[in-house]
Amino acid sequence: MSRVIHADNSEFFRKLMKNFLSELGLESESFERGEDVINVINTGEASFVITGLALADMSGEELIKRIIASSHPIPVITVTSNDEAAQAKRLNALGVRANILKSGNWKDELRKILG
Numbered sequence: 315m316s317r318v319i320h321a322d323n324s325e326f327f328r329k330l331m332k333n334f335l336s337e338l339g340l341e342s343e344s345f346e347r348g349e350d351v352i353n354v355i356n357t358g359e360a361s362f363v364i365t366g367l368a369l370a371d372m373s374g375e376e377l378i379k380r381i382i383a384s385s386h387p388i389p390v391i392t393v394t395s396n397d398e399a400a401q402a403k404r405l406n407a408l409g410v411r412a413n414i415l416k417s418g419n420w421k422d423e424l425r426k427i428l429g
Contacts, residue, residue: 318343331393391410
C-alpha cells in the first residue's frame with residue numbers, strides 16, 4: 315500500500331483530503347508544517363506528497379525544493395487555490411508531477427494520478 319503525505323495550512327482541507335485518500339484505499343498522514351513532511355520523507359516511508367502552497371512554517375515551493383533535493387526524492391502534486399499561470403510554470407519547473415486547482419474537480423484529477 316502506498317503512503318501519501320499531505321501538507322496544507324487548512325485543518326479542514328487536511329481532513330477532507332485524508333477522507334478522500336482513505337476512500338482510494340491509500341494510507342495517509344497529514345501535516346500543517348513542511349518540516350514534519352521532510353522528517354517523514356527522510357525515513358523513506360512515504361511514496362507521494364500532496365501539498366498546498368501555504369504551510370505553517372514555509373511556502374509550498376520551499377517544501378517542494380527540499381523534497382526534490384532530499385536523499386529520498388518522491389513525486390509531488392500540488393493542490394492549491396492559486397490559478398496563476400506563472401505559478402504553475404514555476405511548479406512544473408521544480409518537478410511537480412501535477413498542479414491541481416482546489417476550485418476545480420480536484421478529486422477526479424487526483425484519482426487519475428493516484429487511482
